[in-house]
Amino acid sequence: MALSSSMSKVNTIKMTEAQFDQLRDVIYKRAGIHFLDSKKYVLESRLSRRLEELEFEDFSQYIMFLTAGPYQMEEFQEMFNRITINETSFFRNEPQLDYFEQQVLPQLIEARKDTKTLRLWSSASSTGEEAYTMAIQLHRSLGIRAMDWKIEILGTDISEKVLKQAQEGKYPHYSVRSLNEMVLNRYFKQEGSYYHLDENIKSMCRFEKLNLKDRVSAKRFGTFDVIFCRNVLIYFDDDMRKNVISIFHDQLAKDGYLFIGHSESLRSLNVPFEQLPAPQAFVYQKV
Missing domain, CATH: 3.40.50.150 (Vaccinia Virus protein VP39)
Known part of the structure; x- marks a missing residue:
């Protein structure tokens, strides 16, 4: 498993520092993965398209959906698939x-x-x-x-x-x-x-x-x-x-x-x- 670092070049919805702190806290509590401060752009770039799909205007709305909505568990799975890259192959190392x-x-x-x-x-x-x-x-x-x-x-x-x-x-x-x-x-x-x-x-x-x-x-x-x-x-x-x-x-x-x-x-x-x-x-x- 690897954290994705690719960035979307269009329509990136900006994430504030407070929103980043909230989102990485959710990820840590549920999956144990710790995002460093330097990885804010990974979450921002990889999830911007998802916000557009859900017609959310900002990350605060998305965090609410992820933590309090009726589909929060399903959405966490969707989010996790987008922020990680499962790079592997047969007989690796x-x-x-x-x-x-x-x-x-x-x-x-x-x-x-x-x-x-x-x-x-x-x-x-x-x-x-x-x-x-x-x-x-x-x-x-x-x-x-x-x-x-x-x-x-x-x-x-x-x-x-x-x-x-x-x-x-x-x-x-x-x-x-x-x-x-x-x-x-x-x-x-x-x-x-x-x-x-x-x-x-x-x-x-x-x-x-x-x-x-x-x-x-x-x-x-x-x-x-x-x-x-x-x-x-x-x-x-x-x-x-x-x-x-x-x-x-x-x-x-x-x-x-x-x-x-x-x-x-x-x-x-x-x-x-x-x-x-x-x-x-x-x-x-x-x-």
């Missing part, structure tokens, strides 16, 4: 995924050989590429043994729009651009300008709406062996980061692994995780 497939998965497969159960969580799954990448890696690692294992891969996101796309398992060329021809031919079928994911891989994953602020809702998903949360923590302040990492600690198995983004760190959060000595993996284990 290959060095990290190589470590996951070559080091972590063999250890977990050995550790779970009696129960033959593995549960993985893509906690900000966007349109599903990360979750499905893990499914492909697991399918390759287990080989013919995959039929004997119970694999559960959960993808969650706050946006219903991207979750619907994930469930379809249909992707443009941009999403599969980094795949080698062997993987592309094995796990996808091209139809027109889209690539349709193999049904066996799709069946390994399910997608649910989740706000990472919501500890109670997260708890209902149970315990996981691996959690991926990449390039999300950078949008949170320290309090929100600590809350999210604490949720992950609670949800991980005692020998579970947490993968984060290359520009993120758990330092100063005082949550019991130990970073593993793999510089490009950005992986932690629960302690």
Whole structure:
């Protein structure tokens, strides 16, 4: 997930500092995303067209609609889709995924050989590429043994729009651009300008709406062996980061692994995780 920085060049409705403070407070309370003062223009430019669609004259009217109107929850979803860019692709950050497939998965497969159960969580799954990448890696690692294992891969996101796309398992060329021809031919079928994911891989994953602020809702998903949360923590302040990492600690198995983004760190959060000595993996284990 990335915050959009593109700007509309026409009909931009200006946002006052007071309106900006009100709007970012609403976003923080509901989603935990913290907009810096320097990002005022992002909200202003991305939401001006929405105000025009709703025939609002200023952001005060929009904030009232967003917080007190009968469609406030639906509008928050619409707003969130407009202010974020869910930029992702299959096998993004290959060095990290190589470590996951070559080091972590063999250890977990050995550790779970009696129960033959593995549960993985893509906690900000966007349109599903990360979750499905893990499914492909697991399918390759287990080989013919995959039929004997119970694999559960959960993808969650706050946006219903991207979750619907994930469930379809249909992707443009941009999403599969980094795949080698062997993987592309094995796990996808091209139809027109889209690539349709193999049904066996799709069946390994399910997608649910989740706000990472919501500890109670997260708890209902149970315990996981691996959690991926990449390039999300950078949008949170320290309090929100600590809350999210604490949720992950609670949800991980005692020998579970947490993968984060290359520009993120758990330092100063005082949550019991130990970073593993793999510089490009950005992986932690629960302690």
